[in-house]
Amino acid sequence: MKLLRGKAEASLDDRLAALAEAADLADGRLDQAVVDRARDVVARAGVRRSLSVDHTAVALAGATGSGKSSIFNALAGRELAEVGATRPTTSKAQAALWGLEGSGPLLDWLEVPVRHVVGEGSGLILLDLPDHDSIVLSHRLEVDRLVGVVDLLVWVLDPQKYADAAVHERYLKALGRHRDNMLVVLNQIDRLPERAIRRCLDDLRGLLAVDGLEGVPVLGVSARTGQGLPDLRTALDRKVSRRTAWAARLAADVGTAADALSETAGGGTAFTPVPQTALVRPLSRALSEAAAVPLVVRAVAKAHRHRAVAATGWPVTRWVRGLRPDPLRRLHLSRKGRTSLPAPTAVQLTMVDTAVRDVGAAVSEGLPEPWASAVRHAARSRSDELGDALDRAVATASLDASKKPRWWRAIGTLQWMVTGTMAAGALWLLVLFALGYLLLPKPPTPTVGQAPWPTVLLVGGAVAGVVIALLSRVVAWIGGRRRARKVAKTLRAAIDRVGEELVIVPACAEQGRYVRFVDRVASAG
Known part of the structure; x- marks a missing residue:
């Protein structure tokens, strides 16, 4: 079955499903009573549609002395309800049935124990309710319960109290969505002059329009004389014969529940979400400072130079470099356990907290309360995990800094070759010195120009080793900067992921x- 709601055709099933989902989404965020009422509508719809759809439960509701019991008796064609003019006489709802078969489960669900079969076939179940303004609390509660579940409502008013705020404020204004499932009867018109009848009916229609019930049929009747009762019977027969009042009632309940959810959520205003990319950068800066990323980046550059000198420096003095601690290893960056990075300072923690709150404020901008508060809370919900997550991110992302460039091995090999050359020259000179010291004949010594080869090998090897070491330092400094930039980029990406996962x-x-x-409420409404 399809129900039209102005903007698009939506099935009752789809609207109920949308309302159920909207209630689930609002759970814990909006007024729980409103959420529970929406769920009650869904549950009630499931029960009502499983009962007889060939019967229509119509309730006569009204104030003390309005004459609803008299109308009940007149429509039933027999004296079923006790009639009283000034005091409540109906203490429990009773039903007049036009067609008994299949009505039992529906009446059991409605909790109406008193039942009278007065006719055949039409499927009308007419209920006479207690007075809604009764001094007895149980009477008023009974009215409230049945007004909330019957398929069709007939409000019986009288010329003296048709403008009474009790019925308009407590009931009619809250039933603005139910205009298609409502009739309003002005009883006792036999007490009014002919000209006053039309004036009262017009005034009543104006009051109903103020209540949001413009267009609801308003009938003037007299239960005592029978005036207007045929029109009321015809209107009821027309509603009952369609066998759709129950679905229209459920559709109206769904709309009312959706309106309540929307109102509680601040009107369900649509807005343009903030792109996540616009939130990452300021948060990442604060998290990077707290995670000591600048310190790690500087350590990477220094460690690269330190290791480069150790691998490519002059072997004669290289051992001195080994006495100095490795800047990166001191931080204990590894996949297991925590690093030795310094704990964030109070200023850095304040910067992180401010950045997290800024994310919550930016994401919640344009959202109504209390949903904006839920967004801000969600942004801070995993703040306690940030410290460990940042530490792991830094340790994992920095491991590539320990990789050795291939040129270190080549330069290191070259340095040992140069050092070997220098050692060969030194050994050669030492042999020549020993022969001279022992006054033994010296073998001829080749020269390069005027310089003997042993001296060339010794001095040249030393100079070459120092020059290669100095050039390697220049290259290592450049390589350290490049590696630091690469690691910084990797660290920023890791920090961004932490911020996105735990905050954004x-x-x-x-x-x-x-x-x-908002989408589900719109679909339900």
């Missing part, structure tokens, strides 16, 4: 929950 994603998920809620 929860906040945006809550924002998305609201967007979905």
Whole structure:
């Protein structure tokens, strides 16, 4: 069955499903009583549609002395309800049935124990309710219960109290969605002059329009004389014969529940979500400072130079470099356990907290309360995990800094070759010195120009080793900067992922929950 709601055709099933989802999305975020009422509508719809759809439960509701019991008797064609003019006489709802078969489960669900079969076939179940303004609390509660579940409502008013705020404020204004499932009867018109009848009916229609019930049929009747009762019977027969009042009632209940959810959520205003990319940068800066990323980047550059000198320096003095601690190893950056990075300072922690709150404020901008508070809370919900997550991110992302460039091995090999050359020259000179000291004949010594080869090998090897070491330092300094930039980029990406996972994603998920809620409420309404 399809029900039209102005903007698009939507099935009752789809609207109920949308309302159920909207209630689930609002759970814990909006007034729980409103959420529970929406769920009650869904549950009630499931029960009502499983009962007889060939019967229409119509309730006569009114104030003390309005004459609803008299109308009940007149429509039933017999004296079923006790009639009283000034005091409540109906203490428990009773039913007049036009067609008994299949009505039992529906009446059991309505909790109407008193039942009278007065006719055949039409499927009308006419209920006479207690007075809604009764001094007995149980009477008023009975009215409230049945007004909330019957398929069709007939409000019986009288010329003296048709403008009474009790019925307009407590009931009619709250039933603005139910205009298609409502009739209003002005009883006792036999007490009014002919000209006053029309004036009262017009005034009543104006009051109903103020209540949001413009267009609801208003009938003037007299239960005592029978005036207007045929029109009331015809109107009821027309509603009952369609066998759709129950579905229209459920559709109206769904719309009312959706309106309540929307109103509680601040009107369900649609808005443009903030792109996640716009939130990452300021948060990442604060998290990077707290995670000691600048310190790690500087350590990477220094460690690269330190290791380069150790691998490519002059072997004669290289051992001195080994006495100095490795800047990166001191931080204990590894996949297991915590690093030795310094704990964030109070200023850095304040910067992180401010950045997290800024994310919550940016994501919640444009959202109504209390949903905006839920977004801000979601942004801070995993703040306690940030410290460990940042530490792991830095340790994992920095491991590539320990990789040795291939040129270190080549230069290191070259340095040993040069050092070997220098050692060969030194050994050669030492042999020549020993022969001279022992006054033994010296073998001829080749020369390069005027310089003997042993001296060339010794001095040249030493000079070459120092020059290669100095050039290697220049290259290592450049390589350290490049590696630091690469590691900084990797660290920023790791920090960004932490910020997104623990701050931005929860906040945006809550924002998305609201967007979905607005969509589901619109579909339900």
